[in-house]
Amino acid sequence: MWGSNAALLLAPIPSKLSSSLKIPYHEPSYGAAEERALIKALRAGHTGGNGTITMRVAEKLKAMTGAKHVLMTPSATSAMEIALIAAGVGHGDEVLMPSFGFVSQANVIISCGATPVFCDVDPGTMNMCPEDAERRITKRTKLLFPVHYAGIPAKITAYKRLAKKYGLLLFEDAAQCLLSFQGNGARKRHLGTFGDAGCISFHVTKNAGCGEGGALLLNDRGLAEVCEIVQEKGTNRSAFLRGQVDKYTWVGPGGSHVLSDLLSALLEVQLKRAPAMTARRVKLWERYHAGFEELEHLGLVVRPGVPKGATHNGHIYALRARTSAEQDDILAALQKVGIGAVFHFQPLHASPFAQERLGQQQELPITTHAAETIIRLPLFEGMKAAQVDLVIAAVYRAAISD
Template sequence: MASEFIPFNRPYTTGKEQGYIQDALESLHLSGDGRFTKLCHQWLEQRTGCAKALLTHSCTSALDLAAILLDLRSGDEVIMPSFTFVSTANAFVLRGAIPVFVDIREDTLNLDERQIEAAITSRTRAIAPVHYAGVGCEMDPIVAIAKRHNLRIVEDAAQGIMANYKGKPLGAIGDLGSFSFHETKNIMSGEGGALLVNDPTLGLRAEIIREKGTDRGRFFRGEVDKYTWQDVGSSLLPSDPTAAFLWAQLEDAEHITSERLAIWERYHAMLAPLEQRGLLRRPVVPGHCTHNGHLYYVLLPQGTNRDAVLGKLWEAEISAVFHYVPLHSSPAGRRFGRTHGDLAHTTDLSERLIRLPFWIGLQETQQQRICETLGAILGR
């Protein structure tokens, strides 16, 4: 008898999305910054403590907005990990800046804060830490480095909503932060994102850039008698029906996070025996980090043929996948960026990583099958 196929991801809905979207349609405010957008902004600001939250089309758009806010010029440099999605680098490359790729930590796979300072030059303008798998980077030393060198911090917290570093929400620690609400994320709206403005001095300009470079927001608040072109900008507002979908998810954020953490913990317990046998390594979460159960990955032993392992899992009707191809090894990364150091951990760990199926509704019996199948493959 054939086994049931286990997909890698299955988007979760709360059941309230359709009703809220209908409310948005009936309000006849279908463009951005309607009632549901404002509800999402309020939730994000209250949950994170940021000075201003602004919904965007995507986390990519939020990073684009952040890069414009930094007034980057051609030749400026931004320090970031190579083990990240292309949007982290693209946002700055589009402004003419150069991504400077620094290695990741062996334990959390986050930007190695111990290597940042040596990568700083007279052209460095910002640091872009990426919180991998919803586990916080070591932000205290990163903030200290930024202060010493008068640098901005843009947190790529695409995977980090509802997660904390030493009690501080990810995305709300640096000058600017970004969330993703893509359908693969814990809290989602299909496509979507948000910029968190933590430096209050950047709030009004962020609003203007997001509104095509106009002071339209001030006009609707009655602060000016007409709105005009004030600055460089773009159209970065999602529609209010999209925000309505997101609002249903944000209202249920605590439940969604607890469900995902339960799945994560089951994986972690089931895979402990395989780690003890040396067949894999489980994720590491420092004690001062509260993660959000975004994903569950394992690291295969060095020398293991990852493609063969993934192929065997697919044959068993289990959709497991790898993750980022390091940016420094890509054609565009070599063209637009530069590398600091040998990035040994980035190269090694990225080639050994497998992400396991993870979605709300994944049953314990399915997880057992995944772990038993993986153990059988690796134990041969």
């Protein structure tokens, strides 16, 4: 009955992993090359924002993602804020986004004076459900803003159709999606490049990172020109740096959303390593996935779904327990032996701030269930296959004894 996993189940798991054996949920992968790049940039005086190194990194990202315009930012949150301001999203506008999403997305919408309208998710991918989103479209809706959770695509074709049908903007939160794609052959495109704007995060927990960092991906030249101004404190400094104007001045609304050359130097090395780091993560992801097949067949957990035509980047491996109580038990059992498994997004529609600011929110049953049952397992580039096997065995034990 246990097939290939019998050995795993019977393998001895120490009652507590020794500190050297502890398996964190994430470990950054910075080495000597990153150290050298940082020191070189520092010694050469490349510390300010939007400098030579940042421009090089933006070009590299264009090549990696196929986006026509890339702005490097201090975070994905900054990238979202730039795009919302540049697109004129503001008072009276509604923005459709998943409740199972990251809090900064809701915050930037509110900061612009617009209202986030929370949508339920598809149970397989935990990405915003287009049918649910369509039901929530009103005369005030201005923007569709799905998240590609775990580097796995939301139903982007459906969102493109909705955007066209109702005349809406489409932004993508592709924070977790470096080197994730949707489509085959000539139609294969990087997540974050399907709509009017997309953001990527280079936070320390992402597949490639620089501690804190982000990028805004754009295809439309007009929108990109306004975004450049918003990014540079409402000035035309970017045009000045290109030699297109001889002085720069205040030309519109904006903030301070540039990435320092120092962090870009670190990111430049990480982007070079990104294909190999991603391949490694995908391998570990697949090991988890194969390892949990039998547990899923037994009906004890649900594995993540990957839609047809998706090439994901192995960013997160998240199982779903059957119930909230089982989520608690499995997380506690894993943490007890030193495995850093965690829950993930808490539904935004049910958060104290949403209730206070936006009033009583409609129940979103799939989102609530997803948040109450998700188990995010350790996954990082430097993780060993044997560590994945230990985690799998620990989950089997916890799930079966429940």
